Amino acid sequence: MKNLLISHVHVLLITLRRFLTTPLSSLLNILVIGIALSLPAGMYLLLKSVQGLAAQEVGTQQISIFLSMDTSQDEVAHIGKQLKQHVGIKQVKFVPRDQALEQLKQTTGLTDVIGGIAQNPLPDAYIVYPKKSDAHALETLRDDLQKWPNFEHVQLDSAWAYKLEAMLKFGLLAALFLAVLLSFALVAVTFNTIRLHILTQREEIEVSKLIGATNAFIRRPFLYFGFLQGLLGGAAAWLIITTSLYLLNTSLSELTHLYASSFTLQFPSVGENTILLLLSAYLGWLGAWLSVAQHLWKIEPR
Numbered sequence: 001m002k003n004l005l006i007s008h009v010h011v012l013l014i015t016l017r018r019f020l021t022t023p024l025s026s027l028l029n030i031l032v033i034g035i036a037l038s039l040p041a042g043m044y045l046l047l048k049s050v051q052g053l054a055a056q057e058v059g060t061q062q063i064s065i066f067l068s069m070d071t072s073q074d075e076v077a078h079i080g081k082q083l084k085q086h087v088g089i090k091q092v093k094f095v096p097r098d099q100a101l102e103q104l105k106q107t108t109g110l111t112d113v114i115g116g117i118a119q120n121p122l123p124d125a126y127i128v129y130p131k132k133s134d135a136h137a138l139e140t141l142r143d144d145l146q147k148w149p150n151f152e153h154v155q156l157d158s159a160w161a162y163k164l165e166a167m168l169k170f171g172l173l174a175a176l177f178l179a180v181l182l183s184f185a186l187v188a189v190t191f192n193t194i195r196l197h198i199l200t201q202r203e204e205i206e207v208s209k210l211i212g213a214t215n216a217f218i219r220r221p222f223l224y225f226g227f228l229q230g231l232l233g234g235a236a237a238w239l240i241i242t243t244s245l246y247l248l249n250t251s252l253s254e255l256t257h258l259y260a261s262s263f264t265l266q267f268p269s270v271g272e273n274t275i276l277l278l279l280s281a282y283l284g285w286l287g288a289w290l291s292v293a294q295h296l297w298k299i300e301p302r
Contacts, residue, residue: 029189029190030232030233032233033229034239035236036182036185037279038241038244041241041272042241043175047172047175050168061130061156062127062129062130065153066123066124066152066155067152068123069123075150080126082148089130092129093129095125095126097122097125123152142156183279183283187290190226190287193225194222194226194288194291195295198222215296219292219296226285226288228284230281230283238268245266
């Protein structure tokens with residue numbers, strides 16, 4: 001076990017020295033990987049920030065229920081109890097018809113006109129706040145409430161929810177598609193880099209095979225190189241994203257201040273940073289493994 005650990009440390013040191021012997025080439029590869037990863041990751045963070053802004057601006061969704069004019073007070077109270085017991089409703093607010101009329105006077109400025117009306121034309125109403133705010137859940141709850149007796153009209157403005165969901169789904173799909181394409185590009189970059197290293201050490205690899213070196217032994221330094229190159233590329237992507245978000249937030253704060261808003265672009269969380277680094281390291285390792293596997297297959301005796 002100790003010898004195996006020493007062997008891995010030795011290979012790791014050789015790999016690091018290889019990075020240092022070709023600093024310009026290594027730096028360019030790391031930058032290419034970092035830029036490729038930062039595009040879908042930055043797009044995802046932008047969509048995440050926009051989703052938070054939309055939820056903040058729209059606020060809590062509500063459904064307005066207007067009761068029939070002939071609904072008695074006992075029936076109104078019974079309806080309120082049923083609404084509070086509904087599994088899809090988080091909160092219920094009752095708006096008496098007199099209170100609704102007063103609010104109408106204050107908001108419209110037509111106090112004299114409304115005061116001349118002999119009878120209050122507005123019904124009692126309930127405002128319910130659903131537990132779920134997605135468009136499908138809101139419309140399902142509205143359709144359920146429309147079937148209740150004594151409900152004259154159930155009002156829900158769900159157009160914004162569908163538009164928001166459609167835009168976010170499209171954006172996330174585009175980010176995923178871009179991430180998949182650029183992942184293949186990252187694997188290709190590592191594949192070609194390792195292929196060039198293998199070509200420069202072709203004779204050494206063939207001699208090692210002749211004297212009994214295993215495929216795992218030959219593969220190990222190249223896998224370390226691909227893994228480290230991918231990991232450093234992920235770190236470069238994190239640096240690009242973090243720096244870009246900081247600069248954008250600095251400019252954005254001046255704009256949002258003019259509109260009395262506190263909107264900022266969200267920085268990646270610890271979990272998201274970890275996923276980015278692990279994914280980039282894995283893709284680098286995969287590109288190296290494919291490149292070495294292709295070369296070993298060519299020199300295997302058949």
